[in-house]
Amino acid sequence: MQLLVGLGNPGASYARQRHNVxxxxxxxxxxxxxFGPWRAKFNGDVSEGRLGTEKVLLLKPTTFMNxxxxxxxxxxxxxxxxxxxxxxxxxxxxxxxxxxxxxxxGGVAGHNGLRSIEAHLSKDFRRVRIGIGHPGDKSRVSGHVxxxxxxxxxxxxxxxxxxxxxxxxxxxxxDAAYAAAIGSYLAGxxxxxxPTEKSTKKTDMPGTGSVGEPxxxxxxxHPSSRVTExxxxxxxxxxxxxxRQLIKK
Numbered sequence: 090m091q092l093l094v095g096l097g098n099p100g101a102s103y104a105r106q107r108h109n110v111x112x113x114x115x116x117x118x119x120x121x122x123x124f125g126p127w128r129a130k131f132n133g134d135v136s137e138g139r140l141g142t143e144k145v146l147l148l149k150p151t152t153f154m155n156x157x158x159x160x161x162x163x164x165x166x167x168x169x170x171x172x173x174x175x176x177x178x179x180x181x182x183x184x185x186x187x188x189x190x191x192x193x194x195g196g197v198a199g200h201n202g203l204r205s206i207e208a209h210l211s212k213d214f215r216r217v218r219i220g221i222g223h224p225g226d227k228s229r230v231s232g233h234v235x236x237x238x239x240x241x242x243x244x245x246x247x248x249x250x251x252x253x254x255x256x257x258x259x260x261x262x263x264d265a266a267y268a269a270a271i272g273s274y275l276a277g278x279x280x281x282x283x284p285t286e287k288s289t290k291k292t293d294m295p296g297t298g299s300v301g302e303p304x305x306x307x308x309x310x311h312p313s314s315r316v317t318e319x320x321x322x323x324x325x326x327x328x329x330x331x332x333r334q335l336i337k338k
Contacts, residue, residue: 090144092170093118094161094203096179101150105237107180107221108154110246111122111202113220114178115147115256131167133160140258158201158209165210172178175214176260178253184220187245187279191217191255191268211332215264217253231320244280253332 095115118124124138124147127331134151146168150160165175173193183198193215197203219222223266224233238246256270263329 090146090168090170090174091140092146092148092149092161092168092175093257093260094148094157094175094206095158096154096177098153099149103235106235107238108234108249109212109270110180110219110221112149113176113250114253116120117258119147121254122257129162131160132203132313135164140260144260146248154202154205158203158207162205162209163331169256172210172213173215175210176217177203177206177214178217180217180221182221182223182230182234184218184222186220186222187249187275188220189217189249189268189271189275190220191215191264191271193264196261215266219249219253248275249280289293289304 091168093115094112095111097112098105098109104112113148118140119127119136119138122134122138122140124145127134127136127149129135129151131148132152133148135149136147138145138147148160148164150157152160161175161177165169165172175283179202180202181190181198181200192241194212195216196212203216221234224230226335252271254275258265259267
């Protein structure tokens with residue numbers, strides 16, 4: 090039996106926050122594979138079902154993130170589930186949005202939910218790390234993880250969750266197999282950057298001089314500055330000389 094744990098905070102006000110992407114993942118699995126109704130148990134919400142032939146218990150701790158380990162440990166002890174059969178879905182600041190990494194063990198990288206699980210069990214549980222990106226400054230981390238996903242985020246969030254859910258049966262085949270299945274699913278489905286306008290600085294287009302000039306025109310291509318073939322002087326100078334000669338006459 091596998092125990093699949095989604096990390097997040099309970100309550101409607103937290104539902105769309107980046108910190109709750111683990112809840113979103115297990116909710117998707119429950120819906121996609123027809124799991125049983127959610128019921129309150131082990132200081133969390135649980136739902137039972139199958140992924141292929143594998144019996145699975147889904148768990149969303151309702152203890153709030155910092156005390157998630159109490160709920161996970163209670164469920165694992167009751168069903169006698171080994172730590173290596175526990176898979177935890179969680180947000181990951183150190184991964185770009187939409188990137189997914191799967192591994193067993195490792196550090197907690199400041200994630201209080203992982204820290205709590207490790208304290209109640211061990212570090213040898215499996216982790217599905219779902220990238221939400223870093224805001225760039227440590228002082229903005231709390232607001233970032235506790236902020237709601239934006240409409241723009243949906244462009245990468247929806248296909249990422251679809252991949253995590255649709256490929257969930259391959260969890261039984263190990264971390265590498267699940268990660269590869271997610272990668273294959275996402276290939277070509279993630280949004281690409283929209284093309285931006287060309288820089289208004291120097292361009293290497295053939296026949297182009299300074300910025301904003303039409304092709305074939307250079308900064309010194311005004312008619313008054315062209316050189317006559319006969320005299321090797323600017324045309325404007327030659328015309329001026331001719332006018333002065335007429336005036337003298």
